[in-house]
Amino acid sequence: MPLVTIDDIRSAATRIRAFVVRTPLIPALWADGDRPLWIKPENLQSIGAFKVRGAFNAIGNLDESVRTRGVVAYSSGNHAQAVAYAAAVFAIPAHIVMPRETPAIKVDATRAHGAEVVLCEAGQRERVAADLLEQTGGVLVPPFDHPDIIAGQGTIGLEIAEDLPTVDNVLVPVSGGGLASGIGTAIKALCPQARVIGVEPELAADTAEALAAGHRVDWSIEDRNRTIADGLRSQPSELTFAHLQQVLDGVITVSENEIRAAVRELARRAHLVSEPSGAVALAAYRRGETPPGRTVMVLSGGNIEPAMLGEILVG
Amino acid sequence: MPLVTIDDIRSAATRIRAFVVRTPLIPALWADGDRPLWIKPENLQSIGAFKVRGAFNAIGNLDESVRTRGVVAYSSGNHAQAVAYAAAVFAIPAHIVMPRETPAIKVDATRAHGAEVVLCEAGQRERVAADLLEQTGGVLVPPFDHPDIIAGQGTIGLEIAEDLPTVDNVLVPVSGGGLASGIGTAIKALCPQARVIGVEPELAADTAEALAAGHRVDWSIEDRNRTIADGLRSQPSELTFAHLQQVLDGVITVSENEIRAAVRELARRAHLVSEPSGAVALAAYRRGETPPGRTVMVLSGGNIEPAMLGEILVG
Numbered sequence: 001m002p003l004v005t006i007d008d009i010r011s012a013a014t015r016i017r018a019f020v021v022r023t024p025l026i027p028a029l030w031a032d033g034d035r036p037l038w039i040k041p042e043n044l045q046s047i048g049a050f051k052v053r054g055a056f057n058a059i060g061n062l063d064e065s066v067r068t069r070g071v072v073a074y075s076s077g078n079h080a081q082a083v084a085y086a087a088a089v090f091a092i093p094a095h096i097v098m099p100r101e102t103p104a105i106k107v108d109a110t111r112a113h114g115a116e117v118v119l120c121e122a123g124q125r126e127r128v129a130a131d132l133l134e135q136t137g138g139v140l141v142p143p144f145d146h147p148d149i150i151a152g153q154g155t156i157g158l159e160i161a162e163d164l165p166t167v168d169n170v171l172v173p174v175s176g177g178g179l180a181s182g183i184g185t186a187i188k189a190l191c192p193q194a195r196v197i198g199v200e201p202e203l204a205a206d207t208a209e210a211l212a213a214g215h216r217v218d219w220s221i222e223d224r225n226r227t228i229a230d231g232l233r234s235q236p237s238e239l240t241f242a243h244l245q246q247v248l249d250g251v252i253t254v255s256e257n258e259i260r261a262a263v264r265e266l267a268r269r270a271h272l273v274s275e276p277s278g279a280v281a282l283a284a285y286r287r288g289e290t291p292p293g294r295t296v297m298v299l300s301g302g303n304i305e306p307a308m309l310g311e312i313l314v315g
Numbered sequence: 316m317p318l319v320t321i322d323d324i325r326s327a328a329t330r331i332r333a334f335v336v337r338t339p340l341i342p343a344l345w346a347d348g349d350r351p352l353w354i355k356p357e358n359l360q361s362i363g364a365f366k367v368r369g370a371f372n373a374i375g376n377l378d379e380s381v382r383t384r385g386v387v388a389y390s391s392g393n394h395a396q397a398v399a400y401a402a403a404v405f406a407i408p409a410h411i412v413m414p415r416e417t418p419a420i421k422v423d424a425t426r427a428h429g430a431e432v433v434l435c436e437a438g439q440r441e442r443v444a445a446d447l448l449e450q451t452g453g454v455l456v457p458p459f460d461h462p463d464i465i466a467g468q469g470t471i472g473l474e475i476a477e478d479l480p481t482v483d484n485v486l487v488p489v490s491g492g493g494l495a496s497g498i499g500t501a502i503k504a505l506c507p508q509a510r511v512i513g514v515e516p517e518l519a520a521d522t523a524e525a526l527a528a529g530h531r532v533d534w535s536i537e538d539r540n541r542t543i544a545d546g547l548r549s550q551p552s553e554l555t556f557a558h559l560q561q562v563l564d565g566v567i568t569v570s571e572n573e574i575r576a577a578v579r580e581l582a583r584r585a586h587l588v589s590e591p592s593g594a595v596a597l598a599a600y601r602r603g604e605t606p607p608g609r610t611v612m613v614l615s616g617g618n619i620e621p622a623m624l625g626e627i628l629v630g
Contacts, residue, residue, distance in 0.1 A: 021339055021341060021342070022339060023339065024336055024337060024338065024339055024359070026336060026359050027336070027361060029361045029362075029400070041359070043586040044339070044341050044356070044585075044586065044587075046342060046344045047344075048586050085344070264621070267588050267621070267624070268588075268621050270359075271358040271359065271363050271587065271588040271589075271617030271618075272359075272586065272587065272588065273582050273583075273586040273587065273588060274586075302586030303586075306579070306582070306583050306628045306629065307628070307629055309582070309625075309628055310624075310625040310626070310628040310629040311625075313621045313622070313624055313625040313628075314621060314622055314625040
């Protein structure tokens, strides 16, 4: 299966430059002396998460004649807002399929970008999306299972390599694996000395198990839904798993309490609001299992309910 | 009185480049359509506030033979940590005079950088600092009343002008006035079309009154201490007031409730933790008194007690 290349990621960087924030690496002076830490704060993207990178690359790479017919996506999370926002910038229609139980705040945020939200029953989203694709003649923008999405997320790795070419460790959350596939591909091409380490919640550690087994494994959605890190409940596709096998040096799993502590530490020490999924790389760093050296953690997103953040802050 | 020039600010930028974060402008998509808003997130500096810029410029500009004798500062806030951190980087001694009632968390943070903290009674800090200067032969690094401090803070204005040369409005918190003097000087030199607007809490609005009167006015410290924005309780010196008269197009004052709402909005929408003093520029933007056009708000710092942030988030 052909994998995404560094050239694909460079093309993506050119394509999305005008639309995304070029996030800086923030040195975390409060970290350990022998493992200096930098934060890549993707929570500062316009919709609060890295997902804009893949969305702008995928939509920007469509032929204009195709793009004008619009896009369809299914997501209850950050991908929904990313596609809705990118579609608004390109002034094309967007239909976003969301489960009926999606919190109103996320539905409203997606609608605020001008997207048409189509609510559906659990387990129906792929059928509903297929119907919409047929009705509209639009294009599906998948959350991770596409080379253009992987290449878009990979621009984060390109920027890390530009800003800290001597990086030793890169810690990246893993869910569907688009983010880790892209970043890993860029880092392995540009900083071959660096380790790329995935991070998963213990309660959704299918990729850790799959890499050890040498093939994909399936955890039930009921199991994966137990973690507070609601952005890390997906599993790699065949395409992303092939990348992860190639680029990951390991996976660290973290507990729910460690995730909460990382959200708290990022707010208190780095002045950055992270969602639980966005903070897992700090939780992994704090476990102390990464080797010494210059470490970058990818803070993937910041969309947390204010009440949950408030509770974690004082807890 | 000679004022700081754009050349001084350019020199400062060169001097401090290796030590401070080059913060990006973050577009705030959730803002009003006819007044697009960008955030300059100085809470992402290593000690959580812009003060590192002035501290590195002032200490970096000392003759090495003088600098090695060390530095002295008095502050209970972000300036203390900035001087302590800069002194640690230059590997020189730092004595920081703090009032005895300073919260332990701030004393500890200053000590963590290796500074010697000298606690003193209220009203004694200048005498204690003078004694320390005599004993150590060191140099005083004032919080705002010095051209090198003003030029260091002015590098924020230089970066705004580089990133958004067509800016129409720049909103800057005003306390001792070093930040607004520096930013205003840079913006007036590089973006002469832009308005530079100071922001003060209503409860510490001495500069608004002073600029209207055409001369400095004195508000009692008891009055100024009423505001939650504990970083905005100082008053301009002769030097900074001369700059403010030259570069400010106006001052907007904001209420305590507006400040709390701005802290909440920055955490919820921009995923940035701000202290009350750091959020006042958003409060001013939300009053709707600024003219239309591209607006930059300076988020000056993020050092807020977690319990206060938690309370504001759910409040």
